[in-house]
Amino acid sequence: MHGKLAVFASGSGTNFEAIAQACADGRLDAEVSLMVCDKPGAAVVARAERFGIPSFVFNPKDYASKGDYEREIIRRMDALGIDLVCLAGYMRIVSDVLLEAYGGRIINIHPSLLPAFKGAHAVEDAVAYGVKVYGITIHWVNADLDGGRIIAQRAFDYDGSDPAEVHRIGQKIEHALYIETIQKLLKNL
Ligand code: GAR
Numbered sequence: 202m203h204g205k206l207a208v209f210a211s212g213s214g215t216n217f218e219a220i221a222q223a224c225a226d227g228r229l230d231a232e233v234s235l236m237v238c239d240k241p242g243a244a245v246v247a248r249a250e251r252f253g254i255p256s257f258v259f260n261p262k263d264y265a266s267k268g269d270y271e272r273e274i275i276r277r278m279d280a281l282g283i284d285l286v287c288l289a290g291y292m293r294i295v296s297d298v299l300l301e302a303y304g305g306r307i308i309n310i311h312p313s314l315l316p317a318f319k320g321a322h323a324v325e326d327a328v329a330y331g332v333k334v335y336g337i338t339i340h341w342v343n344a345d346l347d348g349g350r351i352i353a354q355r356a357f358d359y360d361g362s363d364p365a366e367v368h369r370i371g372q373k374i375e376h377a378l379y380i381e382t383i384q385k386l387l388k389n390l
Contacts, residue, residue: 308352
């Protein structure tokens, strides 16, 4: 199916851009209908503007609770008929409010071979541990942080101690794997 995606990001947005570009090129039979960002001023906001993709950029502090801003996100996603929510460097835990509305339709990309190295510093933790095989995981999002069922993984070897280098190698893999995985999931929606 031609899917309508919402992509959530908090920072640079290279995954957002890779997905948006794949939609624009027709490599992905989908459109990014909404970009959601919890960090006004994040680089992803300018990327969305360049693509002409509508965005909802908010400051969580402007809302009384997480439920309040998630209800606003849900209202906007419902209005657009979003099929699949792709978390791409969205550094917030989603609450039951979003999970009740979109559970089973939310995926996340994580820069480790889960279940190893959950959390916000996966690459740094893996380098500190001294692992020699790194990787990327795409998984369903549930109430268990980085613990939802795994959809796809891709590994790579690295024998060094530079987290920036691991990020660099990993991000190339992320971009390709995210696009392939979204395409496969949309076929089965
Ligand atoms: C990605 O590498 C993603 O795996 C990671 O944030 C980065 C965002 O990059 N996500 C997590 O660490 C989630 N725990 P991007 O903004 O350039 O797409």
